[in-house]
Amino acid sequence: MTTDERRRPDARPRAFEEVLARIEERIAADGLTVGDRLPGERQLAEQLGVGRSSVREALRVLETLGVVASQAGRGPDAGAVLTSRPGNALTDLLRLHLGLATLSMREVIDTRLMIEQWAAARAAAAPAGTASTRTATARMAEAIAAMDAARDPAEFVEHDIAFHLALAEAAGNRLIVAVMRALRDALRRYAVDAVVRLGDTGGLQDDHRRIHRAIVDGDAEAAAAAVADHLARAYPDSGPDA
Amino acid sequence: MTTDERRRPDARPRAFEEVLARIEERIAADGLTVGDRLPGERQLAEQLGVGRSSVREALRVLETLGVVASQAGRGPDAGAVLTSRPGNALTDLLRLHLGLATLSMREVIDTRLMIEQWAAARAAAAPAGTASTRTATARMAEAIAAMDAARDPAEFVEHDIAFHLALAEAAGNRLIVAVMRALRDALRRYAVDAVVRLGDTGGLQDDHRRIHRAIVDGDAEAAAAAVADHLARAYPDSGPDA
DNA sequence: AGACCAAATATGGTCAGACCATACATCCTG
DNA sequence: CAGGATGTATGGTCTGACCATATTTGGTCT
Known part of the structure; x- marks a missing residue:
């Protein structure tokens, strides 16, 4: 996603793009829907084998597209939650x-x-x-x-x-x-x-x-x-x- | 921008949001247009008094919205260039x-x-x-x-x-x-x-x-x-x- | 002089680790 | 049982390091 033709065509996908793809897969596979929570940034980073900053960039993209919203703190509303704000x-x-x-x-x-x-x-x-x-x-x-x-x-x-x-x-x-x-x-x-x-x-x-x-x-x-x-x-x- | 009503209403703006606003101001003030380059990430971070990661998150948002495209390397095409890919x-x-x-x-x-x-x-x-x-x-x-x-x-x-x-x-x-x-x-x-x-x-x-x-x-x-x-x-x- | 190759350098990409701020969870005390 | 102090999980941010890429620069050989 966010494919940009300006980039070299054979460019290796960036880490955050990989994260995006995996999160999207996960949403589809697990049937996640609005209100469900994503794993924490640190956990996601470990699961996907990338740094936390790459996870954050992916989440920023999803937030920009109105698909997730992040909340600090603790509790059921904390973390990255799937939303729908196109x-x-x-x-x-x-x-x-x-x-x-x-x-x-x-x-x-x-x-x-x-x-x-x-x-x-x-x-x-x-x-x-x-x-x-x-x-x-x-x-x-x-x-x-x-x-x-x-x-x-x-x-x-x-x-x-x-x-x-x-x-x-x-x-x-x-x-x-x-x-x-x-x-x-x-x-x-x-x-x-x-x-x-x-x-x-x-x-x-x-x-x-x-x-x-x-x-x-x-x-x-x-x-x-x-x-x-x-x-x-x-x-x-x-x-x-x- | 990317205002999310899920966030606490009195929430302090995040650093990358500040960066986004400043970049947008700069585009308007300097009359930047498609093809123009933004300063490098390190330089931008120093100018705006934030860490490079915050600059990167802001650039990621702009990239998602089809406003900039980034190229590594050196030369006139390198760096964050204003584009138009809505x-x-x-x-x-x-x-x-x-x-x-x-x-x-x-x-x-x-x-x-x-x-x-x-x-x-x-x-x-x-x-x-x-x-x-x-x-x-x-x-x-x-x-x-x-x-x-x-x-x-x-x-x-x-x-x-x-x-x-x-x-x-x-x-x-x-x-x-x-x-x-x-x-x-x-x-x-x-x-x-x-x-x-x-x-x-x-x-x-x-x-x-x-x-x-x-x-x-x-x-x-x-x-x-x-x-x-x-x-x-x-x-x-x-x-x-x- | 020109062509070619090597080193320097500027730029984004990524990671690791630290620390702060927030807000709920837990536990202890009265 | 109520209420406050402490613990802890979570995002937010910074720093510094290192890698990958691609141009620029400069030197060397012909």
């Missing part, structure tokens, strides 16, 4: 690559457009009775109310993010939710500026209500259309053919 | 989280559906004269020909991946391309099985030609429809409302 990795990825100008804000916004429309249509088409769908739509309503009560753009945007995240959750795809969260994190500052520039948020709120209504009504077409209108309002310079 | 990180992320059952294959396939349809419509709507669009559509045609000549399912799938990757590239969004690549990597084995099960790949190839034609003709609607038909054929149990 979101942080995606957020870091976007931020760093935006900083390197490998990705443009435009590409991030476009991706958000894509996800958002898909999620709205999917959420509307999903069976409305599902518990997860109901809680998601309830959270959307809460976020709308919170945006009405927001006293400044930053607060408004926080609840706006919550609204759109709930929308993604209503679509019932955790990968999409994780990507959505990362995209919104990356766009947070941008969104605040947009709200400030816009001044009146009434139009945005009308859109939010339309979206929510369409999803509750199970009207996928109306939901997608409402999202398209909403994003056209939020990003006026990003038409579908721009 | 793809490997995404691939690792998907593989590990699929292994932990945090993500289901279903969610990955759904995401692929979303991207693929969006990319086809976007590629068709894009100005056809662009050099990048032309090379992407040319690669699509090459991949179709290679699939015709393929002698076994694995080979067919390789070129199929190339086709769909070129499709994503034709849409002109590097983030989408990176995600698409990771999704296809994750689905490779699954795709081979699907081709074996299907037996006759004639229908798939007809679809590929339809997609290519629609994009060259600039017909976004036809392109999206062709992709929808194609994926319905490739994943028969994954209807849009399933």
Whole structure:
């Protein structure tokens, strides 16, 4: 893993890469799942015949990818525990690559457009009775109310993010939710500026209500259309053919 | 970065996190870009007042996220060089989280559906004269020909991946391309099985030609429809409302 | 002068050992 | 039995050493 084509092709795998592979094997073989603990760093090092620093580097990689979390001390929660936080990795990825100008804000916004429309249509088409769908739509309503009560753009945007995240959750795809969260994190500052520039948020709120209504009504077409209108309002310079 | 809510909220930042932050600052402040070199590990450790192992852990994180690549030895290519490979990180992320059952294959396939349809419509709507669009559509045609000549399912799938990757590239969004690549990597084995099960790949190839034609003709609607038909054929149990 | 080979050197990769900080476990005391 | 002191397992960090790799440098032979 973390294969990098920049390295010499015949390069001997590094010790920490070997550790990564072995840990991954072990997860698959032992059927480890979220909440299970990995052996301690010292024990792992001895088992795999490598130094503790190599084990630590491997664990750092797994932590970066949101697969383990480490806790010092003693007890059931201490040590390296398997977790599931793909979101942080995606957020870091976007931020760093935006900083390197490998990705443009435009590409991030476009991706958000894509996800958002898909999620709205999917959420509307999903069976409305599902518990997860109901809680998601309830959270959307809460976020709308919170945006009405927001006293400044930053607060408004926080609840706006919550609204759109709930929308993604209503679509019932955790990968999409994780990507959505990362995209919104990356766009947070941008969104605040947009709200400030816009001044009146009434139009945005009308859109939010339309979206929510369409999803509750199970009207996928109306939901997608409402999202398209909403994003056209939020990003006026990003038409579908721009 | 790599903030993990599992950690005690008042936890003192770890040394390697400090290093990460400083390196990120430095990239932004000095306007470093792809190809530029970071100081050596020993020098960095001294500058930041930490041990070399902490620097190494930070570099490992950056390497995992596809931002740096390290080369031993001496000379202009040695050391930690800024790169831009978001793809490997995404691939690792998907593989590990699929292994932990945090993500289901279903969610990955759904995401692929979303991207693929969006990319086809976007590629068709894009100005056809662009050099990048032309090379992407040319690669699509090459991949179709290679699939015709393929002698076994694995080979067919390789070129199929190339086709769909070129499709994503034709849409002109590097983030989408990176995600698409990771999704296809994750689905490779699954795709081979699907081709074996299907037996006759004639229908798939007809679809590929339809997609290519629609994009060259600039017909976004036809392109999206062709992709929808194609994926319905490739994943028969994954209807849009399933 | 040029070509070739050897030594120096800069760089990442790895290990071993020490020590600290943390937080639960254990035991002892009142 | 309650509560505090001590023990201990665990991650976090540093130091220093040594190895592997690949370029740079310089010297030597032709």
